[in-house]
Amino acid sequence: MDDVGIDIxxxxxxxxxxxxxxxxxxxxxxxxxxxxLADRLGQRTDRLLPVTLIEFSDLTGAAAxxxxxxxxxxxxxxxxxxxxxxMSPGHPDWDVVWATATELGMIALLxxxxxxxxxxxxxxAGWMQxxxxxxxxxxxxxNAMRHQAAELLLAGxxxxxxFDRHPALTVVTEELLVxxxxxxxxxxxxxxxxxxxxxxxxxxxxxxxxxxxxxxAVLPQLPEMLVFSSDYPHGEGNASPIDVLEPALSNxxxxxxxxxxxxNLAECFARMxxxxxxx
Numbered sequence: 001m002d003d004v005g006i007d008i009x010x011x012x013x014x015x016x017x018x019x020x021x022x023x024x025x026x027x028x029x030x031x032x033x034x035x036x037l038a039d040r041l042g043q044r045t046d047r048l049l050p051v052t053l054i055e056f057s058d059l060t061g062a063a064a065x066x067x068x069x070x071x072x073x074x075x076x077x078x079x080x081x082x083x084x085x086x087m088s089p090g091h092p093d094w095d096v097v098w099a100t101a102t103e104l105g106m107i108a109l110l111x112x113x114x115x116x117x118x119x120x121x122x123x124x125a126g127w128m129q130x131x132x133x134x135x136x137x138x139x140x141x142x143n144a145m146r147h148q149a150a151e152l153l154l155a156g157x158x159x160x161x162x163f164d165r166h167p168a169l170t171v172v173t174e175e176l177l178v179x180x181x182x183x184x185x186x187x188x189x190x191x192x193x194x195x196x197x198x199x200x201x202x203x204x205x206x207x208x209x210x211x212x213x214x215x216x217a218v219l220p221q222l223p224e225m226l227v228f229s230s231d232y233p234h235g236e237g238n239a240s241p242i243d244v245l246e247p248a249l250s251n252x253x254x255x256x257x258x259x260x261x262x263x264n265l266a267e268c269f270a271r272m273x274x275x276x277x278x279x
Contacts, residue, residue, distance in 0.1 A: 045073025090160020105274030
């Protein structure tokens with residue numbers, strides 16, 4: 001991190017979060033995952049901030065886990081782009097989670113791994129039949145459409161009034177690409193809520209996963225919304241994540257570059273009253 005120039009990093013949980021779907025008590029499994037990550041980071045949570053997993057079928061329990069993990073150095077938590085118990089995360093009953101998060105100075109992260117795609121009949125395209133698209137076609141189709149689940153969640157929160165009731169709350173999308181974002185913001189502008197999206201939502205481009213020219217194509221349109229991420233140690237992130245953004249990064253004016261590399265996200269923590277200690 002010192003070599004690359006990163007002051008503070010949010011450390012996502014590994015793929016073990018997927019295993020929780022195969023046990024009876026997901027909340028207990030997530031607590032074990034959270035403790036495992038916090039234990040490994042040890043005393044370095046001044047710069048390595050664990051990202052918390054919570055089970056949303058019990059909203060009160062989810063809020064309690066946020067409090068427990070905030071005491072262990074966490075400043076962010078994963079959300080999922082799906083309803084729970086037939087209820088959207090935009091529902092006022094979810095306010096116990098959103099209020100706790102902003103009180104504790106924690107942001108919500110929407111990772112591609114928590115945006116399950118529901119294609120119903122559209123997903124039945126005879127992938128493995130003669131002449132079908134095969135496994136590669138199925139994989140590409142599913143991942144090309146991941147942003148749909150993200151848009152459903154974000155729109156539900158925007159128009160459900162979550163960000164009106166909790167104006168300091170921030171949702172950050174991860175590994176969901178950003179090419180769809182200008183269209184989403186434009187539609188929200190048409191329905192009177194574009195300013196809310198610009199204030200409360202951030203997105204991380206990831207060139208190695210398919211984002212095309214995000215700093216040239218998207219950042220000029222939404223300069224306050226894009227934030228840097230590395231995805232290290234994944235192959236698409238690599239150990240020199242800033243170099244991957246060149247030469248576009250160096251071509252930005254200093255203010256835009258500083259905002260993208262840290263200030264846009266640092267402001268989200270600061271407005272909750274608990275800023276990150278950056279150099």
